[in-house]
Amino acid sequence: MSDPHLDHDWMTEDHHAYANSVRRFFEEEYQPQRAKYEEAGVVDLGFWRKAGEMGILGASAPEEYGGQGLSRTFDLVTMLEQARIHDMGFGFSVHNIVMHYVVELATDDQKARWLPRMISGDLVGAIAMTEPGTGSDLQSIRTTAKRDDDHFVLNGSKTFITNGQNADLIVVVARTDPEAGSKGISLLVLETEGAEGFRRGRNLKKLGLKAQDTSELFFGDVRVPVANVLGGHEGRGFVQLMVQLPWERLMLGYIALGMVRTAFAMTVEHVRERKVFGNRVMDFQNTRFKLAEIKTEIEMLGAFLDRLSRELEKGALTAERAAMAKMWATEFQCRAIDTCLQMFGGYGYMEEYPISQLYADARVQRIYGGTSEIMREIVARSIDID
Ligand SMILES: Cc1cc2nc3c(=O)[nH]c(=O)nc-3n(C[C@H](O)[C@H](O)[C@H](O)COP(=O)(O)OP(=O)(O)OC[C@H]3O[C@@H](n4cnc5c(N)ncnc54)[C@H](O)[C@@H]3O)c2cc1C
The missing domain is CATH 2.40.110.10 (Butyryl-CoA Dehydrogenase, subunit A, domain 2)
Structure with missing residues (x-):
């Protein structure tokens, strides 16, 4: 059966095989340490090195520096797998952003000095x-x-x-x-x-x-x-930042999508079980309609992001379209997860229910990588008003 968490038109058999190994890696190496990392507020450097050994850090880095030379959609798979376990504690996305600053903008000498150790996890970006x-x-x-x-x-x-x-x-x-x-x-x-x-x-x-x-x-x-x-x-710093920001914003859009899919799946499971007034919460029309809306918006967001990821591969992703994706995806994330949490009632507010963590983690997505207001500014500037 196809996996709704990885429902993207760029997914190939290779992507699925890669996703399986990344998922296993997170299950075996991250999940047992998760509470410890949360308590410490930081992921061990040892975990970074293991991710390097696994090839996760260098999937989209050039082979000549020790990477796998794959497309950046493989990095998106890693982020979607992080979203599946709903824990972005491992700062892979930022490391990846920095690695692409080096891949795209550095001199050959700089690439040779930094990339091999970024790929192995010996240098965290x-x-x-x-x-x-x-x-x-x-x-x-x-x-x-x-x-x-x-x-x-x-x-x-x-x-x-x-x-x-x-x-x-x-x-x-x-x-x-x-x-x-x-x-x-x-x-x-x-x-x-x-x-x-x-x-x-x-x-x-x-x-x-x-x-x-x-x-x-x-x-x-x-x-x-x-x-x-x-x-x-x-x-040239300002220009260099502007060139790289669309990738960061696209990836934040995919993280938002992955998080909503996870929240949606756990909510469906909950409302199927929970009984109120002798009915399952799932049987209220309000619940079914709200879930139907989220399911629809997941599809629409996925289609838009996939289009943008094709544009990225062709070097044609514009700042305003990346801003649209970041703005809409992260606002959808907050709205949809809030709706999901509501369906858990009081349990949704308890830390032992992961939906509460998804809710807390969502909020920053509208702030970092450029706030929602700045995204609106960027999109607005692209409108011909004269
Ligand atoms: C968890 C976390 C991780 C982060 N990671 C990084 C990182 O790795 N590297 C890094 O450099 N930064 C990082 N940031 C910083 C983040 O990018 C900034 O917080 C963000 O860009 C907003 O800047 P600010 O906090 O100074 O808010 P301000 O710029 O002071 O904005 C305050 C408010 O004013 C609004 N505003 C600002 N300008 C306008 C405008 N023109 N029109 C309308 N409204 C406007 C903003 O949208 C916001 O609502 C991180 C932030 C957080 C919370």
């Missing part, structure tokens, strides 16, 4: 854009990098950085020319090992995503070699 004073308005960042001979000297702080406790390769968005506006922003790749002046702050306590580390980072006169400017392009 993070991307540090947000600062205490600015998030949505990226052009207002205050972290500076001043040239000193063959180094940049980095000063400033970042916050809310996913993988911030584990990361050893951090793409830092910094201002290299204070006079040049968005053209004065560069992406500096910081290798944290032995980096004097670099400090990790708190692992922040969150409403959801309990096992995922989210951190403050501080830079005090940290020396980063000029050779670590991503792609060797000083002042």
